[in-house]
Amino acid sequence: MTQLADAIVRSDPFEVATCWAHGFVPDQRRAPTTTSPREALAGVIRPALLDGPCYVTFSGGRDSSAVLAAATALARAEGLADPVPVTRRYPHIPDTDENEWQELVVSHLGLRDWIRLDLTDDETDLLGPTAQASIRRHGVLFPPALHSHGVVYQHMRGGSMLTGEGGDEVLGARRVTPLTLLRRRRTPTLALLRRACDALLPRPLRAAAVRHELPVAELQSWLLPDAANRHSRMLAAAEATEPLRFSDAIAWVGRKRVWHTMDINQRIVASDYDVRAINPLIHPDFLAALARAGGFWGYNGRTSVMKALFADVLPPSVLTRGSKGAFNRAYSGRYTQAFAREWDGTGVDTSLVDVVALRSQWLSDTPTMSAAMLLHSAWLGTQNNAEASS
DSSP: OEEOTTOOEEOOHHHHHHTOOOSBOOOOOOOOOOSOHHHHHHHHHHHHHHTSOEEEEOOSSHHHHHHHHHHHHHHHHTTOOOOEEEEEEOTTOGGGOOHHHHHHHHHHHTOOOOEEEEOOSOTTOTTSHHHHHHHHHHOSOSSGGGGGTHHHHTTSTTSEEEOOTTHHHHTSOOTTHHHHHHHTTOOOOHHHHHHHHHHTSOHHHHHHHHHHHOOHHHHTTTBOHHHHHHHHHHHHHHHTTOOSSHHHHHHHHHTBHHHHHHHHHHHHHHHTTTOEEEOGGGOHHHHHHHHHHHTTTOOSSHHHHHHHHHTTTSOHHHHTOOOOOOOGGGGOSHHHHHHHHHOOSTTSOTTTBOHHHHHHHHHSSSOOGGGHHHHHHHHHHHHHHHHHHO
């Protein structure tokens, strides 16, 4: 990875093939904090409310609901304008249907303004017109969905945008969680006892256990064997470095390159639309406060964190929700399908990728975002070749 003068974070061919940003950024120790997680979250959100209008990308899931609720509570406490949720809806893709949850949260918060975008014409296709313009401007980026987000960003021009990015990992279970559950006298099951034992394994054994459970071969069938093995080894080795102490594990999450890459590239793409992007749940101030609050043992799991942080602003059913929408099909429409059918293999590293398997993935009924950077690389390579020969 190299970081160019314009601050875009570029991916090397292996990262494009795997659609991942491996590794960690250097540890930057912060001064000890005395603020609570909600106070820290308020500190991150406040500039977006002050430098409004403030928008929140809102799917109805727990992460975006938490950010929207926290921002609404802060705005009303300080006499600022309410944040405006912005929701993508795909009436023709049932897997994305979150309408009931969205209505529940917005009604609970009493919000009057709500931008609902009904997308029925493959607007967020990874090779749709919006994405193509962004790829031409910025090149291949991680995460690849950023190139399609102009469909949403254009409705926020001149404003600030809050997202729930990173919440699944930051607010989810950590390595220590099974031990925490046992310590707090939760009735042990064989599965919980096994997870607790796994948490105490030495790092090499934990890496082996993680690698055994990784479905890389099934999920990334386009990778050639050497590339697939390297990818799974790197993923497992990285996961095995998670510290046992909850507070250290939260700091460890914050150092993952995947979040830094997403944060930087998102801000750049959003700025094309005069939108200021902020990801509160992966902000260093919030992570530091959450780490302090959790101490060694942390929380009992995702629902426990949600209740501890957001019980005063969200309905109980949202705090305990376990389901979430699936949006992969919203990114694979007629533009992607048409390109995949005509593609001649241009634009990808064939020392890493099986071209036939890759095309099959793009055309399959189960699209995955993990093949999306290769899609953009192939499209851009094809465009460059066509322009060179014209």
